Amino acid sequence: MRLRVITPITTQGFMSAEAFASVLRPDTELSHVAIERGPTSIESEFDSMLAAPDTVAKIVQAERDGMDAVIINCMDDPGMKAAREMVAIPVVGPGEATMHVAAMLGHSFSVLTVLDWLTPMYVNHARIYGVADKLASVRSVDIPVLELESDEERLVRLLTDQAVRAIEEDDAHVMIFGCTGMLGTARRVQDGLVDRGYPGVPVIDSMVWAIKMAEALADMELSHSKRTYPYPPRKMIVGYDVEPAREAVPAD
Amino acid sequence: MRLRVITPITTQGFMSAEAFASVLRPDTELSHVAIERGPTSIESEFDSMLAAPDTVAKIVQAERDGMDAVIINCMDDPGMKAAREMVAIPVVGPGEATMHVAAMLGHSFSVLTVLDWLTPMYVNHARIYGVADKLASVRSVDIPVLELESDEERLVRLLTDQAVRAIEEDDAHVMIFGCTGMLGTARRVQDGLVDRGYPGVPVIDSMVWAIKMAEALADMELSHSKRTYPYPPRKMIVGYDVEPAREAVPAD
Amino acid sequence: MRLRVITPITTQGFMSAEAFASVLRPDTELSHVAIERGPTSIESEFDSMLAAPDTVAKIVQAERDGMDAVIINCMDDPGMKAAREMVAIPVVGPGEATMHVAAMLGHSFSVLTVLDWLTPMYVNHARIYGVADKLASVRSVDIPVLELESDEERLVRLLTDQAVRAIEEDDAHVMIFGCTGMLGTARRVQDGLVDRGYPGVPVIDSMVWAIKMAEALADMELSHSKRTYPYPPRKMIVGYDVEPAREAVPAD
Amino acid sequence: MRLRVITPITTQGFMSAEAFASVLRPDTELSHVAIERGPTSIESEFDSMLAAPDTVAKIVQAERDGMDAVIINCMDDPGMKAAREMVAIPVVGPGEATMHVAAMLGHSFSVLTVLDWLTPMYVNHARIYGVADKLASVRSVDIPVLELESDEERLVRLLTDQAVRAIEEDDAHVMIFGCTGMLGTARRVQDGLVDRGYPGVPVIDSMVWAIKMAEALADMELSHSKRTYPYPPRKMIVGYDVEPAREAVPAD
């Protein structure tokens, strides 16, 4: 199985394929690309908008390269809907995938994210993805994306603090990471909750779950509905190097 | 009062400021620009994504030019949220503005749009804009955007047909246009409904209403909340000529 | 353009047409009437019920007098639905109009009202008007309606206090006034929020917005749907001086 | 136990206490009054508005007369909320009471009413009463209220026809009457459904159920919450002979 992670920011070295090596199944081969046009990090609707076009271009390329599925490396799922229109292979957004598994694992979930002002974005996503009834709250650690890696101890401590508040004040039963840059800390936050008197609360590393979903969908040869995401009509595009869609036949 | 309409497609001559002359208040001066990078029409999430960056750039420019408010000339409201982050003046999307007035004028409303596969987009917008309870249905005339002007008689007839079905099958009480390219036909569709036995059903020309909302907001010096749409953090952007936001101070 | 404000209480001198002079467009002529039968203020469902019949009578008269639109001067919108049945001109209720614009300007809004026990009324209105998802909270200053004008400093201070709590405790992004008697203090409350560290939070004077909506609807010759608000069947009414509807033909 | 039915229309002889004799418990004494000011029937928001003030006055009188509970004889529940503010005894509206029992008895229910244009009123009531998820549809027999009694055979046949359509087209599992003037035909409609191949579908005579609810509430000395319906502040009322509330102390 061949998967590709698309990191929708232009910062070099933010993430590499090796980061996921331990969670992959033996037969999964994972490649990684970052976008070349767009912002250095995604912390607003504006950033997300500028990240989307090249993310979609990279996803179109991934399908041409024979990938079985792609994963967008950002909880905002930039470009996910447009990319699904352009390709037939599964396009997994960690925001959507993780909200759904969290809704399955418990009565309610909270999103632990980087910055407070992203709350409306997550609330709106929950409404569109269809899981708004299960969203207990969005809470932030107030750390910009590119500083997440600089002090992992502090990050784990702040995530644990916010998870405790989500449990006590918002009655949240499951936690999901609201930034894929938090990769690798879920187990420690979950252990931190045990220490704080809250055992048995799943803390989900969104990006890892997204990869497992990509594996599962590709295994079953399942992908998004082309009634929801038909191939776009071919037309002239000025200023973007996006190849036309593989087929231009709408779904009906 | 100075308003500017931003048409988020690259097709020349699709619309001009004159088109709105008759509906403006005497003291309103309206200018118009089209984007220079993006698709020739918007008929998919993919098109909308590619239209957004230059739409936002044109809105940033409009604020610099001293405009009192801007209106995006597309029912999908491309770039609206990102643009609101970047400027302080009101940014009116006809999709949002018209759904809300339709919700006020009657028990339920239908969107009459160009192509069937746009339905999920309107349903999702209604969910995010907060008026999903009032959306009776989305119905389409099955005409691509750029062919809307070629046969206005046929357009009016097909819009009236779909409005009748929306009344009879979906119990819709108000109609709104799901493409700003339908500009100028609302009165004739409303008259057509009278002829078909359905008097008193408002048919709203979305783009005209959006302009009236821009006038009203600017009159009151009201604009979007900066808690919902804070200025984005300044950062390096590769490949886009977007000037940094006027201020880069987040809302809290 | 000719508009009329109907104040649905019997207190003399509570409001006059001059109060709105500064916000009107130059071509708008605004007249004002108060009801002659009903309560001295509206602070309960009981008051609202007794205010409605003469409010509707005054609206019927306004249409006969050639008004282009009417505005009901009370956030409870007493008689709005019945009046819409009786006339063809737009009947704007500030409760409905302002909840919708607040839903457009931000992620969530709070109603700042006079008395705590009015909360269920606003929550029910949000449900019927279709914007319940956007209502963050209802908060009150605990001042009876007729005392609002006696100490404007105190009113502004208490409104600002409640707005701060709405932001901090309820995550509200926009404020609307829950009593039209608060007229004229919106700008000062909004400035007060800046001083308290919350810039960019719109505070909407509900009655002023309602007038701007009346202007916009009348400009477009748009009014409520007669499928939602058909003319009532003619019948004998005992004890009320209500003239029969202009037409008595139901909508279908 | 002493109950009183308030019929909120001015038509003489529309209903009498005898109509309910067979469904009462032996220890229940039921009196009946009609209003003296208002419309001859209720078929619009306008009619309902004019019926409410004297309905409330009659309910206030009923409490003074020592009644244990009152029932409003109209599915629109005119004046119910205002009356609850004015008295402490249970005020049962058949619209509210029957929607709730229908929600208990099956997966979904339909309202069978007199006139098509009443649909928005029932939908709005379901939203406020909190049972919107269970409302399958509103269907009408297209007979004005005062003609309901003129041809009972036809009424039963048309009600049965609409009930069959509600089952087949709207997947309704329970039927409730949308006009209390349909009193006495529920059993025959239910039998008609058996003949049409649909056994086991409850058809609820809304007014009878409302009386049983009044008996049950009075038995338990339960009434509405005074936090939702506090006594209105005392104030001058012009043009209505409404006595002040028994107490004028708001709930908090």
Place this chain on the structure above:
Amino acid sequence: MRLRVITPITTQGFMSAEAFASVLRPDTELSHVAIERGPTSIESEFDSMLAAPDTVAKIVQAERDGMDAVIINCMDDPGMKAAREMVAIPVVGPGEATMHVAAMLGHSFSVLTVLDWLTPMYVNHARIYGVADKLASVRSVDIPVLELESDEERLVRLLTDQAVRAIEEDDAHVMIFGCTGMLGTARRVQDGLVDRGYPGVPVIDSMVWAIKMAEALADMELSHSKRTYPYPPRKMIVGYDVEPAREAVPAD
């Protein structure tokens, strides 16, 4: 009228028919049985699951014994849906019945229950029963079911404490008991609220209300819809002594 209470736990002497003697109508004869297979109390989904089969068996027996209606003596309503499939007489669950009357009596209600972890169960019930919009909160006294009777003073005090918090923190207007073992304390909790400054807040003894509903339904010969609860197809059951349904004809 003959009613039967089924107590779905195996603890002897937990409740007897005498407990309800004072609330019954004179013509109501009430019998009581406890189940013989299942848990000693219900405090989890696991307990509820094990209580259900014998509860249903006892309800089938009750119908054979000529009962007019049955009431399940547990707020979790164990076996209610399955029992309704098996019999034609009304099967009243106190959870469902009381949530609906609470929704009628006020703007919002809270459930006062025994143990914190039952919250998701009540929230899910509110969603299925269709009254989720009216549920303000679930609060617990943290006392296991079988200890409820050991110190009634303490129970009343803790219930009152939680009711006060539900009013002050969750804006609840009506209280219902979340365990039928709290039988007999409603009046004292309601009086306690008056002492704490909250008059006029109904506190509903769920089991008593359920019995009044059974009386009312049986009076009207109303029962659940057989379209929602058709007789199950006959088939071989291993390991349970459940007699086949009275009829095995599904509803359509």
Place this chain on the structure above:
Amino acid sequence: MRLRVITPITTQGFMSAEAFASVLRPDTELSHVAIERGPTSIESEFDSMLAAPDTVAKIVQAERDGMDAVIINCMDDPGMKAAREMVAIPVVGPGEATMHVAAMLGHSFSVLTVLDWLTPMYVNHARIYGVADKLASVRSVDIPVLELESDEERLVRLLTDQAVRAIEEDDAHVMIFGCTGMLGTARRVQDGLVDRGYPGVPVIDSMVWAIKMAEALADMELSHSKRTYPYPPRKMIVGYDVEPAREAVPAD
């Protein structure tokens, strides 16, 4: 990895571990057990209730046997909640798991099930699982569970027919099987839709997806929240051979 499928019916030979061999990952070892007490098939709430206790007992045994996860082989997910209370390993119900993936893959989904009267059960599940906004409809092939295997051609044809109606009448974009006994026909139904003019519509074999979810959860050592599903308090159970929970410490 060691998984176990629990088939919650007593019919011998209905399913075996071999049926899933082709979809398993090479390192997954799958065992299978059927229950010994309960119904021969599940076609009602009554059947589901009787299937649950031994299903839970078998799941408790599976954890003792060292399984990494279990899957319940029935779309009604009988016993899922109770089982999650009793064990720490993931308990996957195909109803819940497949509704969530369907919500991810498209705008809306329909359940294709065996018998019409199961509709309320699926609607209620969608409400509890939090995906009700995405459920387009439930449609049935009208074939009892145990006859599903007797004529696979007919089953595929009827499933395709209902899927076409779900697309055309209910605007469904994704199909899921509403009975795990339909195993193995998804691909042919999906191909049938292509032949009928509807390419790109995912048809999901619910049981296969449930197994892939179990693999993914076990890979990540993720399981349900113990705040939602705490271990039940230990107590005496009469008439069931259920061992006490591994731990009896509630979650808080």
